Amino acid sequence: DTAVSQTPKYLVTQMGNDKSIKCEQNLGHDTMYWYKQDSKKFLKIMFSYNNKELIINETVPNRFSPKSPDKAHLNLHINSLELGDSAVYFCASSHDRMGSGLYGYTFGSGTRLTVV
Amino acid sequence: EDQVTQSPEALRLQEGESSSLNCSYTVSGLRGLFWYRQDPGKGPEFLFTLYSAGEEKEKERLKATLTKKESFLHITAPKPEDSATYLCAARSGSARQLTFGSGTQLTVLP
Numbered sequence: 001d002t003a004v005s006q007t008p009k010y011l012v013t014q015m016g017n018d019k020s021i022k023c024e025q026n027l028g029h030d031t032m033y034w035y036k037q038d039s040k041k042f043l044k045i046m047f048s049y050n051n052k053e054l055i056i057n058e059t060v061p062n063r064f065s066p067k068s069p070d071k072a073h074l075n076l077h078i079n080s081l082e083l084g085d086s087a088v089y090f091c092a093s094s095h096d097r098m099g100s101g102l103y104g105y106t107f108g109s110g111t112r113l114t115v116v
Numbered sequence: 117e118d119q120v121t122q123s124p125e126a127l128r129l130q131e132g133e134s135s136s137l138n139c140s141y142t143v144s145g146l147r148g149l150f151w152y153r154q155d156p157g158k159g160p161e162f163l164f165t166l167y168s169a170g171e172e173k174e175k176e177r178l179k180a181t182l183t184k185k186e187s188f189l190h191i192t193a194p195k196p197e198d199s200a201t202y203l204c205a206a207r208s209g210s211a212r213q214l215t216f217g218s219g220t221q222l223t224v225l226p
Contacts, residue, residue, distance in 0.1 A: 004159070033213070040218055041201060041203075041218050041219045042216060042217075042218050043160070043203070043205075043216040044216075045213040045214070048212065048213060055212060056212050056213055058213075090159050090160075092159070104150060104162035104165055105160075105162065105214070106162065107159030107160045107161070108159050109157070109158050109159050110157070110158070110159050
């Protein structure tokens, strides 16, 4: 049983398009995250939701909009895609209430986004 | 601003050749230091959390230690299946998220 699943695994799209990445966790965790991993392997936090409430919103373009319909799902919608958005996007979850990740995150397998 | 620096960027070992990976951190009021393993095409897999200087944790051939400025991941008698990128992350008292280093890519040759 996959703990944190995200779809699609690969996404190739043209500049200017709008796309979404979906994430679901079946661990019963309270908090979910979106991280971006660039070509140098740095993982940078983008957003975090705790029980459907946005608790972290780092400085990312407002073309990126997260949506959490319930605490098991956190989707990422990206408008007007740009070349610089190409990266691997990871969804993660943790079970500590304040989103601190003190008990460790469980990551999905990532979505490799390529904008051409 | 919290910072996490890992060294070396890449490390090649022969099977059985023990070594250590370094993670230096600058955070105010460390709340936790984390180690993850990442295989190609996969998400990071949680290994350890260390909370205070002097703490050590072990898992199979891996042992993580923590000082007030650094953490080390010691790999004893590694096997080819230990090849992966090892990521270190820290959480400060004022932050709600983890700050990650760029990782050490470990290759263990048979």
